[in-house]
Amino acid sequence: MARVGKILLLVLVLLILAAIGYQAQNVAVMGWDSVTEYQTPYLTNLPRGSAAEPLARRVVLVLVDGLRLDASRNMSRLNELRRQGADLSVRIGQPSLSYPSWTVIASGTWQEISGVTTNWYEGEVQVDTIFKAARDAGMPAVVVGGGGWKKLYGSHLTEFVKVPGPEDENAPLEAWVRMDEESFRLGMQALDDYPEGLILVYFGGTDELAHQYGGVSPQYLDEVQKVDGYIGRLAERLDPEKDVLIVTADHGHVDIGGHGGWERSVLHVPLVMVGKAIRPGVYTERLQADIAPTIAALLGLPIPVYAQGRPLVEMLEASAEAKGRIGLNAGLQLVGFYDAYAQTLGVKPFAGEILTKYRERLARGEEGALSGMWEEITARAQAARAKRFWRERLLRLPIALGIALVPLLYLLLFRRRLRQALLPLGFALLYFVFYNALFFGRGYTWSLSAFNSEAQIKAFFNGRLLDAAVSFVVAGLLLALVSWKRPLLQTLERMVTFAFFVGYLLLLQVDLFYWLYNIRFSWAIPDLKLGFKYYMDLLQMVPTGLLGVILAPLGVLIGWGMQRWRKTQGAQS
Ligand SMILES: [Zn+2]
Known part of the structure; x- marks a missing residue:
């Protein structure tokens, strides 16, 4: 009875992994759309500032x-x-x-x-x-x-x-x-x-x-x-x-x-x-x-x-006078924009007081006044953006920790034989070696520059899905081969544990990105290098999650077949 219970439990784990793999696809699409269809919240109807004397025709x-x-x-x-x-x-x-x-x-x-x-x-x-x-x-x-x-x-x-x-x-x-x-x-x-105005060629x-x-x-x-x-x-x-x-x-x-x-x-x-x-x-x-x-x-x-x-x-x-006007206009424009920016971010406006500090020097057209003011405003804006990120990270922390810790309950299955989980863990790491060798070995990086044309985007992603599938199957079959002498239930346990670790290690990486940037981006574009990696991790979860359902029984079948073959060989000799 304990045997049947254990088998059912292992099958359940495979089904959960498959369901998560299936969902990963939707989360990946959500993240992609959230960047490509990013809706800026920052464009409030700001008035234009003043003009100055033209310096060129x-x-x-x-x-x-x-x-x-x-x-x-x-x-x-x-x-x-x-x-x-x-x-x-x-x-x-x-x-x-x-x-x-x-x-x-x-x-x-x-x-x-x-x-x-x-x-x-x-x-x-x-x-x-x-x-x-x-x-x-x-x-x-x-x-x-x-x-x-x-x-x-x-x-x-x-x-x-x-x-x-x-x-x-x-x-x-x-x-x-x-x-x-x-x-x-x-x-x-x-x-x-057009002898005057702005002409772009x-x-x-x-x-x-x-x-x-x-x-x-x-x-x-x-x-x-x-x-x-x-x-x-x-x-x-x-x-x-x-x-x-x-x-x-x-x-x-x-x-x-x-x-x-x-x-x-x-x-x-x-x-x-x-x-x-x-x-x-x-x-x-x-x-x-x-x-x-x-x-x-x-x-x-x-x-x-x-x-x-x-x-x-x-x-x-230009004359100091003309530069003074340009500097003041620029200062006022930056304050107008960044005050609205602060409001959208939900922080106290910070640009006005910086302008007050620089106003006289700007008006005199003093060298370095505008760049100094711009640097201060930009630094404050970046700090405000970072602050909002950290506020949201704090809110996401309980969920992120839950995602990271709850799956570890699976290891209770091993109780005092936790060392038995080490071999499947080793083969899960081998999966990552295979996958990353295929990825970086081809010269790819976590960069949108990998798509040389829009037409290649789909083919690129499909190729990485295939890489993940192949790496997963190869690492899993190797585990089945080294396990063939073991009792079949133990082989099943090893195969499921392998699939579990691949899924869990991918989930940890995805979870870290979720904690840092969320799965939808409504007010900021996340770091796109990490975003690319996040997308690749989610894509890997799809074939590895779904294929576990096939690969684990296949591993058992290989063990059973090899053991039978060995027996008939023994009977003949
Ligand atoms: Zn271009």
Whole structure:
């Protein structure tokens, strides 16, 4: 009777593991959707601040999609512009995808606040942009680019010039080369048509070729050289006494092609500014969110209301008076945004008192005042965000501890023979060795850059499900083989305990992420490296949970078969 009871108990454990595996799939989908369909709570209707005197008549922003910093250092025309102007790199935000980064460039607002977290973002952006600010000031706000620009910023523009290009991302190389040529031709046209305002010229072929051939491939680097030539010729068309040329990228690429994650070559991109009112020099790295406020300062526009960066006044040539106005405007804008931010987070507003401290120095246009104030406000905002995280972690702690401890009740099955659980535990660890060897051995990391194209996402996840299934079956069968001489009930116990430990160790990792960030993200985007790992852990729970139901009886069957075979061999001899 005790025997039957034990068998039933072991079968029950297998069924629970299968049910958890099945649920893990839903939790994984929930987490994924919660990032890709992230709804920002931060966009309250803030009023715009004041305008200042323009420093330049026209800003031409050239955006080279997927241009790596190292590749840009080999662009001879761009290097010439670097020597004449401000030469620096900017750090971008995550997810490091095109639409999210375009929106940072246009608004100065990071992904977590703008709510633009993917390239399949629907509709127009909800944030304020420099396009909208220019249009509202009666200036031309023109984009020469692909359809995505119209989708995201259509009503913010005074004119959208569509660059024709292939619909299919697998189009041949020549099609992308031609598309950049068209960007150049239509960009030159726009420079003739609009002697003032804001004009963005977008080159997208580079990114497509990096995706298809890789971020260090000759195909990509050749196209970078072509675009370098186009930039040189666009620059020749400008009047350095009236115009500013800004060249930057939305994100870089990993060597094999791909972005979205946190790799160095993805997160650091060039920024070159040259022309009227730009103070030449080599500068240390700044932020992608500084670009929009800087353009606003150049054109004398109010800073986009949700901007989190600041005008790079140290790179501008202007009177102390003009810098004072820019600094004060930026200070007031930051206070407006961060007071609303604090309110949404449920903390006491902190920006106003920091402004009071800096107000006089800002108004005098004092060097370093704006950056000092910005740093203080940003540090306080980060602390407020962290505080809210810790408050929520405290609330989740009982559940997280429960999830971590309750499954250990299973070990009561062993009572005084706990050492018997060590062998299954060893094979469970072997599962992790197999799975991770397959994962890291193929060169993957916990990064969204693993998806070189959107079409690959599903295939990538299916591949990892298969890796987990194969690793689980192989480790389990090895355990069955070393156990074949044992009584069959003991083999069953070993197989179930193996499945238990695989499931439990995955659950512990998932549980830790749950405790840190929750399973739904309503006000913050979690650390995406850990988020990627979390997603992979959940995916592993699916096949390992479901397959236990088959693998455990199979292990018993192998033991039974081998024991019988051994017996018949013995009878014959
Ligand atoms: Zn891009």
